[in-house]
Amino acid sequence: MRFINTYKILQMKRMSSDVILKVENLTKIYGREIDIRFAKIGKEVLAVKDVSFSVNKGEIFGFLGPNGAGKTTTMRAILNYLRIQKGKISVFGLDHNKDSIEIRKRLGYIPGELGLYEDFTGEELIKYVDKFRPINQKFLKELKTVFRVNLSQKIRSLSHGNKQQVGLLIALAPKPEFLILDEPSLGLDPLMTANFHKILRKLREEGITIFLSSHNLSEVQSICDRVGIIKEGEIILIEEIENLKMKFLQNVRIKLPTPQAIDEEEIVKLDSVISCERVNETTLVLKVKENISEFLNWIKDISITRITIEDASLEEIFLHYYE
Secondary structure (H helix, E strand, O other): OHHHHHHHHHHHHHHHOOEEEEEEEEEEEEOOOEEEOOEEEOOOEEEEEEEEEEEEOOOEEEEEOOOOOOHHHHHHHHOOOOOOOEEEEEEOOEEOOOOHHHHHHOEEEEOOOOOOOOOOEHHHHHHHHHHHOOOOHHHHHHHHHHOOOOOOOEHHHOOHHHHHHHHHHHHHOOOOOEEEEEOOOOOOOHHHHHHHHHHHHHHHHOOOEEEEEOOOHHHHHHHOOEEEEEEOOEEEEEEEHHHHHHHHOEEEEEEOOOOOOOOHHHHOOOOOEEEEEEEEOOEEEEEEOOOOHHHHHHOOOOOOOEEEEEEOOHHHHHHHHHO
């Protein structure tokens, strides 16, 4: 029995390391500059440059960046919705361009700007999708208990949040192998968002892969395994969520027994200290990156009543990289 359990664990580890999405040196330029006699018209805009990353089977990968950083361009390139100038993209080991039809049969997609047939009811839209994208009826029934939108109403009469629920139902119900979700919880209330996250975690347990772009950093921190951060069209960081919180930024709060003349300017000269703020005469709050031992060695001769060290939130780390 122990041998069988060990085998299953090894098999799961092997499956989790299978690459579902691989993006290599993706470069996309919008626009074009043209020489006409002595003048130039038009303009080239570099949207993404040499973007490379991979997403493994059975993981939730968060993709972060502000508006205009290149997130949507990258997702649309993966889906073969636009032509790229350079790079290679493979999904399920298939070429995103040559095999795009086969790929789309196996993935689900929620765009950031959702467009649905306004004259259909939710039920009519689900039946319509089922004709060319078979719905998993058992899973659909489960989803309907989570998403409480009235599917008998015309799409045009629904609120933004309810339209988003219909979109999620349609994307999830076929139970595709790979989900690409752009701002999926936009418009959902907190309870609905929490229930949606439970669904994503359950799908991950079943080996389904999820690529998620979101401005909701608490959402990404809550459900993602790894995160990639894109800035001005270039990937600046890819890291596991837990490692990211422990490795890159920590909040340190120091309580002194009495007011002491500690020079904050001297503290921030340490390589590992990003900032130091005096809350009151006896309390300091610092942001420390990477190895905290340098800072601890510096304060070892200072009398301290209490010191607390906590991992920073994903939001704090994200803002640090964009400052």
